[in-house]
Amino acid sequence: MATNGKLRYTTPGMEQADAERVVALLQERLDATTDLHLTLKHVHWNVVGPHFISVHEMIDPQVDEVRGFSDDLAERIATLGGSPLGTPGGLVERRKWTEYSIGRATTQEHLGALDLVYQGVITSYREAIKELDDLDLVTQDMLIGQTDKLELFHWFVRAHLEDKGGNLSTTGATSEGAASAAAQQDATEAASA
Template identity: 50%
Template sequence: MTVTHNVDFRAGQNAKDYTVPGLEVSTGHKIAEQLQKQLHDLNELHLTLKHAHWNVEGPNFIGVHEMLDPQIELVRGYADEIAERIVALGVAAVGVPGAIVKNRNHEDYALGFASTIDHLSALDDVYTRVIESYRESIAMTGEVDPISEDILIGHTAELEKFQWFMRAHLER
């Protein structure tokens, strides 16, 4: 028997009547909803990176395989940092798989066993999507919440560096 739970985690149903000092409650909750996009992206990214780590093959296998693990760990830490900021802003952080799938507008990572070049090319596209989303959130938070903005800027700098690592492998 399969049981499904369709829990709606929007801020209105899963929010406290507080946020961080210096912000209006409605503003803090709006920022939390924006940060939820990054949480979904980060949770999906760390799973996708691990998937590629397991399934990469061919020349440069070991270099790519070993390059991905530190990225995975850092991305998992970023997810935790974003989730904690969401909760500090007074909104429940949503980390369930169904919410990731429900709230995305892109397809699953399509590669299984594939060459290092194919995986790195596909991961380059994933990183571009995640970084573009981060930059949108930086623009939104920067006007009202420099703390969230600072967290996002720090993550973006490292995500861009990871993307550069992959792109360096793609150069011929």
């Protein structure tokens, strides 16, 4: 967007006000995916434990895919006449969530925390998709495709947190720390059983 929040132009057939709202929604997704791919890379570097290699290798393709989402979102913002904002300081200033809090930790601790991270990102994507129903079906289609992949990656994470009865170790956790602790406790109890 221009510094005053108004677009200089937009794509043919779209009202200026609608384009401005779509750009705002896209910027929120751009911030979320930029933060997510950096968080996933952080997990990739800091995960330890018996299942290290499987989680380490599972995370890298997610990093690459989500980084690609960021590029697609930024290009869509530019297509609509906006200016994508991608500086680290700006992202930190705009984000509505807290910094990922887990450092060097076991696979289960990181996967428990990532369960909550993915829940937040996917929920915000679904809210944007719903709002785009009346604004821009082209952008909505892009977000639907990205949500499909995010939900798949979330399933990959949750498969490590699920018991054979379909119960998630992170059920009821409301913070990364609580989810991390619950996942680790569940893994410890399962190992000693």
